[in-house]
Amino acid sequence: MICRKIAWYVLSGSCLTSFICCTGNTSKQPEEKNAKEETKRIDTVPGKMVWIQGGTFQMGTDDPAFTDAQPMHKITVDGFYMDEHEVTNAEFESFVKATNYKTVAEQKLDTKDYPGVPPESLVPGSGVFSPPGQKVSLNDPLQWWKYIPGANWQHPSGPNSSIEGMYNNPVVHISYDDAVAYAKWAGKRLPTEGEWEYAAQGGRGNQTYYWGNELKPNGKWVANIYQGEFPDKNTAEDGYAGIAPVKSFPANAYGLYDMDGNVWEWCSDFYRPDYYQHSPTTNPRGPSDSYDPQEPGSVKRVQRGGSFICSDEYCVRYKSGSRGNGEIRSGSNNLGFRCVRDSVIIKN
Ligand SMILES: [Ca+2]
Numbered sequence: 001m002i003c004r005k006i007a008w009y010v011l012s013g014s015c016l017t018s019f020i021c022c023t024g025n026t027s028k029q030p031e032e033k034n035a036k037e038e039t040k041r042i043d044t045v046p047g048k049m050v051w052i053q054g055g056t057f058q059m060g061t062d063d064p065a066f067t068d069a070q071p072m073h074k075i076t077v078d079g080f081y082m083d084e085h086e087v088t089n090a091e092f093e094s095f096v097k098a099t100n101y102k103t104v105a106e107q108k109l110d111t112k113d114y115p116g117v118p119p120e121s122l123v124p125g126s127g128v129f130s131p132p133g134q135k136v137s138l139n140d141p142l143q144w145w146k147y148i149p150g151a152n153w154q155h156p157s158g159p160n161s162s163i164e165g166m167y168n169n170p171v172v173h174i175s176y177d178d179a180v181a182y183a184k185w186a187g188k189r190l191p192t193e194g195e196w197e198y199a200a201q202g203g204r205g206n207q208t209y210y211w212g213n214e215l216k217p218n219g220k221w222v223a224n225i226y227q228g229e230f231p232d233k234n235t236a237e238d239g240y241a242g243i244a245p246v247k248s249f250p251a252n253a254y255g256l257y258d259m260d261g262n263v264w265e266w267c268s269d270f271y272r273p274d275y276y277q278h279s280p281t282t283n284p285r286g287p288s289d290s291y292d293p294q295e296p297g298s299v300k301r302v303q304r305g306g307s308f309i310c311s312d313e314y315c316v317r318y319k320s321g322s323r324g325n326g327e328i329r330s331g332s333n334n335l336g337f338r339c340v341r342d343s344v345i346i347k348n
């Protein structure tokens with residue numbers, strides 16, 4: 001996932017030394033007061049959320065390409081509600097209208113975070129996937145990632161773009177901090193990495209892809225990923241060269257859409273590549289802080305599921321069990337989120 005530090009790298013002319021491939025439901029639970037003291041679980045499903053029954057599963061992968069997702073280990077998660085799809089532009093707009101919230105991509109960059117960069121160059125913006133138009137080395141992400149001043153959730157490709165007609169698309173250019181702010185407003189939270197993977201498996205167990213072991217079951221693409229030669233020849237065989245409206249592809253057995261592909265999704269866990277070697281077996285919530293040896297100075301959280309620019313050629317992290325990560329104040333036009341909510345026990 002692109003790091004907002006791309007701004008520093010681009011603006012300062014430095015090389016990017018590492019690079020990870022790579023309705024706001026405001027309705028409150030009823031608080032009816034009844035003379036009868038009775039405790040019961042709310043079994044009604046909140047709008048656009050599905051109940052994920054808790055259980056035990058194998059987390060991680062044996063794929064040697066994903067050393068930070070090893071070893072495979074058995075964990076148990078409690079049940080929870082999960083948004084059936086990625087948070088959309090329409091949902092995020094409801095949040096912004098209600099709160100006047102400004103995302104990180106819309107805020108001025110702090111000079112102390114970007115040493116050596118002239119203050120006049122520190123303009124709000126975000127990373128945008130910008131295919132170079134010719135074949136390039138896959139070792140240099142700056143060939144296809146550009147820091148675009150004025151790019152943010154309302155202007156996904158830059159200041160001259162808008163979300164008009166794209167209200168059912170997942171919101172993008174969302175940093176971790178932005179996602180947490182939305183979740184709090186909606187009375188929800190971000191999923192833990194364990195919850196996310198359990199939900200993505202949809203009861204299938206650990207397979208190559210969350211949808212199964214075949215890349216194209218029955219000859220059909222079942223997620224919005226990248227087809228063609230990366231990054232300059234996107235054949236869009238799945239119907240979408242960029243982001244797809246949510247629910248454009250089939251749901252998994254739990255009724256969840258686009259867990260694989262479309263846009264990356266934030267999880268609440270701090271990122272550490274060795275966490276699976278000692279994580280708890282019940283409701284793991286991630287390490288107490290983050291450490292990524294590739295970017296040791298950055299505070300990072302986990303991201304999951306890959307995006308519309310993931311393929312077997314580049315950013316293979318849409319595969320089952322694989323992990324992504326990102327700096328918490330960074331966003332890009334392939335990064336969004338979805339929320340979860342605990343079951344609620346109330347007294348009537
Ligand atoms: Ca696609």
Ligand SMILES: [Ca+2]
Pocket residue numbers: 086258259260261262263264265305306
């Ligand atoms: Ca997704």
